[in-house]
Amino acid sequence: MDRWVALLRGVNVGGAKVAMADLRRLVTGLGHHDAQTYLQSGNVVFGSTVRDADALARGIERAIADELGLTVPVLVRSGRELAAVAGGNPYAGREDDPTRLMVVFLATAPDPAAVAALTVPDGENVAFTVAGREVYLHHPDGGYGRSRFTNNHLEKKLGVVATTRNWRSVRALAGMSTG
Template sequence: MTRYVALLRGVNVGSGNRIGMADLRRIAAGLGHDDVRTYLQSGNVVFGADERAGPERLAGDIRRALADELDLDVAVMVRSGPELAGLIGGNPYAAGQPEEVKMLVAFLAEPPGAARAAELAVPGGESAEFRFAGTGRDVYLHYPDGYGRSRFSNAYLEKRLAVASTTRNWRTVRALAELTAGD
């Protein structure tokens, strides 16, 4: 049994794509997952599943169940505990950075094409930095001037990379890594 987290894109922000965490836990448990827990109200569900299923299949199953049961069509990205542990250990911006809110991770539905990844650039005049993680499915983000007003947003990444993405701040990534530890 491997611990995973499913990260839902764009839920519970604004008036659209509302989902209760009790419903999210119920759906994940209904798919046969064990020890199902949610973290925050932003669409993070942690669960145990057979590692043979694989992240892509798990994400597809959750996405279909959300559509079937709640008429909600949202992108779902799944990462294993070991993948999150690797992200924690590999963050190039963590050393000496006391402000966790200035570090984020973009979780991509799949690795972008090589040309799109190579062409990705921070908009002119911004201090943001990024680096792809080893798998190519995750992007470390650093915003020395803060994320709130940056044009280098999740929507910008999706448009430039042509891949669905969801972003979590570093505090959330660390918490999810702790919740999925112990595979």
């Protein structure tokens, strides 16, 4: 059985309200095992014999829609993929404050032309690296909350659904999904 991480977009941070107990129940009700949530922002780690991340995401989206009446995009990564994300942050070695590091998870790899055209809004000091289906962000002068280089900005510019997690959450989820 493989370990998986489902990342719900916009849950409990100004968007749809989903109780983590309901999320665990929904995931378990789909036949997955050992569902554990992390924080209140739509992160669930679980075991499954299903090996198709897109099928897992669609199943969780459908269960949320059917049982809670909410339309919530769900992105799924394997435990191995999340471990690689946690181990591949190009900014982790140069920043001691995890609140200044973010990872934006993308539903699909963006078009290379959209990546090439991606720029930081004027007046902001943000470093970013697009690596496959992730965008690593470093905000050396302050937090993500004051930036215009946000999840919504990236969705618009890259043309893909995205959800953002802070570095502490990424590391915690990686640990939960591999250990």
